[in-house]
Amino acid sequence: MEAVRIVTGTAVPLDRSDVDTDQIIPSDWLKQVERTGFEKGLFSEWRDDRDFVLNQEQYAGATILLAGPNFGTGSSREHAVWAIQQYGFQAVVSPRFGDIFRNNSTKNGLVPVVVSPEVSEKLMRAVEADPTLEITIDVERRTLEVPALGVSVDFPLDDSVQHRFLEGLDDIGLTLQKTGAIETYESSRADWFPTTR
Amino acid sequence: MTAPKTLSQKVWDAHVVAREAGEPDLLFIDLHLVHEVTSPQAFDGLRLNGRTVRHPELTIATEDHNVPTENTHLEIADPISRKQVDTLRANCAEFGITIHPMNTPGQGIVHIIGPEQGLTLPGMTVVCGDSHTSTHGAFGALAFGIGTSEVEHVLATQTLPQPAAKTLAITVDGELPHGSTAKDVILAILGRIGTGGGIGHIAEYRGSAIRGLSMEGRMTVCNMSIEAGAKAGMIAPDQTTFDYLQGRQHAPSGAAWDEAVEYWKTLVTDDDATFDKEVSLDAAEIFPHVSWGTNPGQVAPITDSVPDPASFADPVERNAAERALEYMGLAAGTPLKEIAVDTVFIGSCTNGRIEDLRAVAEVAKGRKVSSGLRTLVVPGSWAVKAQAEAEGIDRVITEAGFDWRDPGCSMCLAMNPDKLAPGERSASTSNRNFEGRQGRGGRTHLVSPAVAAATAIAGHFAPPEDL
Ligand code: SF4
Numbered sequence: 001m002e003a004v005r006i007v008t009g010t011a012v013p014l015d016r017s018d019v020d021t022d023q024i025i026p027s028d029w030l031k032q033v034e035r036t037g038f039e040k041g042l043f044s045e046w047r048d049d050r051d052f053v054l055n056q057e058q059y060a061g062a063t064i065l066l067a068g069p070n071f072g073t074g075s076s077r078e079h080a081v082w083a084i085q086q087y088g089f090q091a092v093v094s095p096r097f098g099d100i101f102r103n104n105s106t107k108n109g110l111v112p113v114v115v116s117p118e119v120s121e122k123l124m125r126a127v128e129a130d131p132t133l134e135i136t137i138d139v140e141r142r143t144l145e146v147p148a149l150g151v152s153v154d155f156p157l158d159d160s161v162q163h164r165f166l167e168g169l170d171d172i173g174l175t176l177q178k179t180g181a182i183e184t185y186e187s188s189r190a191d192w193f194p195t196t197r
Numbered sequence: 198m199t200a201p202k203t204l205s206q207k208v209w210d211a212h213v214v215a216r217e218a219g220e221p222d223l224l225f226i227d228l229h230l231v232h233e234v235t236s237p238q239a240f241d242g243l244r245l246n247g248r249t250v251r252h253p254e255l256t257i258a259t260e261d262h263n264v265p266t267e268n269t270h271l272e273i274a275d276p277i278s279r280k281q282v283d284t285l286r287a288n289c290a291e292f293g294i295t296i297h298p299m300n301t302p303g304q305g306i307v308h309i310i311g312p313e314q315g316l317t318l319p320g321m322t323v324v325c326g327d328s329h330t331s332t333h334g335a336f337g338a339l340a341f342g343i344g345t346s347e348v349e350h351v352l353a354t355q356t357l358p359q360p361a362a363k364t365l366a367i368t369v370d371g372e373l374p375h376g377s378t379a380k381d382v383i384l385a386i387l388g389r390i391g392t393g394g395g396i397g398h399i400a401e402y403r404g405s406a407i408r409g410l411s412m413e414g415r416m417t418v419c420n421m422s423i424e425a426g427a428k429a430g431m432i433a434p435d436q437t438t439f440d441y442l443q444g445r446q447h448a449p450s451g452a453a454w455d456e457a458v459e460y461w462k463t464l465v466t467d468d469d470a471t472f473d474k475e476v477s478l479d480a481a482e483i484f485p486h487v488s489w490g491t492n493p494g495q496v497a498p499i500t501d502s503v504p505d506p507a508s509f510a511d512p513v514e515r516n517a518a519e520r521a522l523e524y525m526g527l528a529a530g531t532p533l534k535e536i537a538v539d540t541v542f543i544g545s546c547t548n549g550r551i552e553d554l555r556a557v558a559e560v561a562k563g564r565k566v567s568s569g570l571r572t573l574v575v576p577g578s579w580a581v582k583a584q585a586e587a588e589g590i591d592r593v594i595t596e597a598g599f600d601w602r603d604p605g606c607s608m609c610l611a612m613n614p615d616k617l618a619p620g621e622r623s624a625s626t627s628n629r630n631f632e633g634r635q636g637r638g639g640r641t642h643l644v645s646p647a648v649a650a651a652t653a654i655a656g657h658f659a660p661p662e663d664l
Binding site: 016017018020022023026027028030031033034035045068069070073074075076077078079081096097098099100104107108117158159171172175176178181182185186189190191192193194195196197 | 214215219220221223225227228234235237238241246248251254255256257262263275277278280281284294295315316318321326327328342343344345346347349350353354355356358360392393396397423424426428447448449453454456457460491492513514516517520610611612629631632633634637
C-alpha cells in the first residue's frame with residue numbers, strides 16, 4: 001500500500017446509521033475477479049436516487065466520507081473499501097465502524113477515523129451548511145481538525161497500524177520476516193489437528 | 198498459578214506465534230476456508246509477489262455464493278459467475294488446494310461443510326473471507342471473518358496479526374417456550390444489544406438454554422454473532438460437541454481422539470475469569486421472533502406489531518426505524534401476523550442444516566403451501582440434502598408444495614438466479630435483512646425455519662401453533 005500521512009479536503013455527509021457493506025457495494029459487484037473498477041458500484045442502489053448525497057454537485061471532489069454510527073457492518077467484502085477508495089475517498093469518519101471493515105481499511109490505506117457521536121453530529125451539520133468546509137486528518141498526530149469550526153480532536157489508531165500507514169508497509173512482507181517463529185510454532189502443534197487432504 | 202482465563206483467551210493464547218509490545222499478536226491459523234467471491238484478488242496478489250501457499254493442506258475451497266440451485270449438472274449460465282467459479286478452480290489447481298466443485302458430494306456452503314466434515318474442531322483457529330465464519334465458534338473454535346488482504350496473508354503465511362479483542366458474555370438461562378428455537382434466541386439477543394453491541398468483542402454464549410441446544414442450534418446462534426458486530430462467537434465444547442464430532446471424516450480417531458478430548462475439556466471459561474461486558478437473557482421470555490426492519494437488530498416477537506418509530510428515545514434509532522419502515526413498505530402498528538409474504542426462503546449457513554429441514558417437514562406434513570406463494574428450500578450442502586432425502590423430508594415438503602433445490606447460498610444474498618423482485622416480501626431463514634440483500638428492492642423478514650414453514654402455509658407471518 002501507499003504511505004498516507006495527511007488527508008485534507010472537503011467531505012460528503014452520509015447522514016444515516018448502520019450502513020452495512022451490502023449498501024456500500026451490492027453483491028452484484030462482487031463477481032469481478034479484478035481489484036479495480038469498483039467506484040461505479042459504490043452505493044450503486046442509492047445513487048439511482050438523484051437527491052442522494054453523492055449525486056449532489058456541491059460535494060464533488062470530496063476526499064472524506066462522513067458517516068453515521070455502525071458504518072461498514074455486515075459482510076467482510078473488502079470490495080467495500082476498494083469502492084470507497086476508487087471513488088476518491090481517502091478517509092471515513094464515523095462514531096463506530098464494523099471491525100472487519102475497519103481492519104480492511106487499514107490494509108488498503110483508507111483511514112478510519114473514529115470520533116465521538118457529538119463531534120460526528122457537529123461535522124455532519126457543518127458540512128451540510130457549508131460543503132466547502134476543509135477537514136484535515138493527520139495520521140502522524142492522530143488528529144482531525146477543522147480550523148473554521150474550531151474543532152481539533154484526537155482519534156485512536158494503534159501504533160502498529162499508524163506505522164504501516166506512515167511507511168506504506170505490506171503486512172505479508174513483515175510477517176515473512178518472522179518465518180523462524182512460525183516454524184517453531186508449527187513443530188509444536190498437536191497431532192489431532194486435521195488436514196484437508 | 199496462572200491467571201484465570203475465558204474460553205476465547207485460552208484458544209487465543211494457544212495460537213500466539215509471536216507477541217511483541219505495541220504490535221498485534223501474530224496468530225497461527227489451523228483452518229482456512231476459501232470460496233469464489235473473496236479469494237480471486239488474494240491469489241492474484243500471491244502471483245504478483247511470487248509467493249506460494251504455505252499450507253495448502255490446511256486450506257479447503259468450495260463453491261457456494263454464485264452457484265445455481267437448479268440444473269446444477271449444467272454449466273453456470275451467468276458468464277460472470279461462471280468466470281468467478283472457474284477462477285477459483287484454476288487457483289486451487291495452481292496452488293494445490295483441495296476444492297469441492299459444484300455438484301460434487303463434498304460441496305456446500307462453506308460454513309456448513311467445515312463442521313460436517315469434521316474439519317472444524319474445538320480449540321482451533323478458523324478463518325474465511327466471509328463474515329459468518331463466526332458459525333464455527335459453536336465448537337469452541339476461535340473463528341472469524343477476514344477481508345481479501347487477510348486471505349492473502351493467511352495463504353502466504355498461515356498466520357494473521359490480530360489486535361486484541363475484548364470479551365463479552367451473553368448468558369441465556371432457563372427453558373425456551375414451546376416453539377422457540379435457536380434462531381429466536383439469537384434474534385432476541387440482537388434485539389437487545391443491537392448491531393453495534395458486539396463490536397470489538399468476542400462473544401461467549403453461556404447458560405443452561407445454550408447448553409441445551411444441539412450443535413445445529415449452537416451454529417445458528419454463533420452464525421449471527423457478526424450481526425451484533427462481534428468479532429467471533431463461541432460456545433464451550435461439551436459432550437454434545439464430542440458426540441457430534443466423533444466419527445466424522447477429518448476428526449481424529451483412536452488415541453488421537455482421546456488426547457484431543459482430554460484437551461478440549463479444558464476449553465471452558467475459568468470460574469473466576471471476568472468478562473469486559475456481560476448481558477443476560479431469560480430464555481422463558483424468548484418467543485418466536487420476526488424482523489421488521491433493515492438491520493438484524495430491528496426485531497420483535499411475532500405476536501407484536503410493527504413499532505412506531507416515535508417510540509424510540511434514541512434519535513439515531515428513531516431515524517433508522519423511519520427509514521426502515523419506508524423501505525419495507527410497512528405502517529407502524531400493523532400486527533406482524535397480518536403481513537403477507539410473496540416468497541419463503543429456507544436455507545443459508547444460518548438455517549440450512551438437517552435439523553432445520555426436519556423442523557420444516559414437521560410443520561409442512563399434510564399441509565399445503567398458500568396458493569401463489571414462491572418457496573425455496575435449499576439444503577446447505579449435498580450431505581444435508583442426501584440425509585434429508587434418506588429421511589423422506591424431500592417427499593413431505595414437496596407434497597406440501599415447497600420447491601426442493603440443490604445446495605448453495607442462494608437467496609441469502611442473491612448472487613445466483615434466486616432473487617426477490619423489487620418490492621417483493623420474503624420470510625427468510627437467513628441472517629441479513631439489509632436493503633437489497635435478497636435482490637434489489639426486496640424486503641426481507643428474518644425468521645426461524647418453523648416460522649418460515651408456517652408462514653408459507655398461512656401466507657402471512659404465523660407460528661406453527663396458529664395453523
Ligand atoms: S449462506 Fe449467506 S451468509 Fe452464509 S456464506 Fe452464503 S451468502 Fe454468506
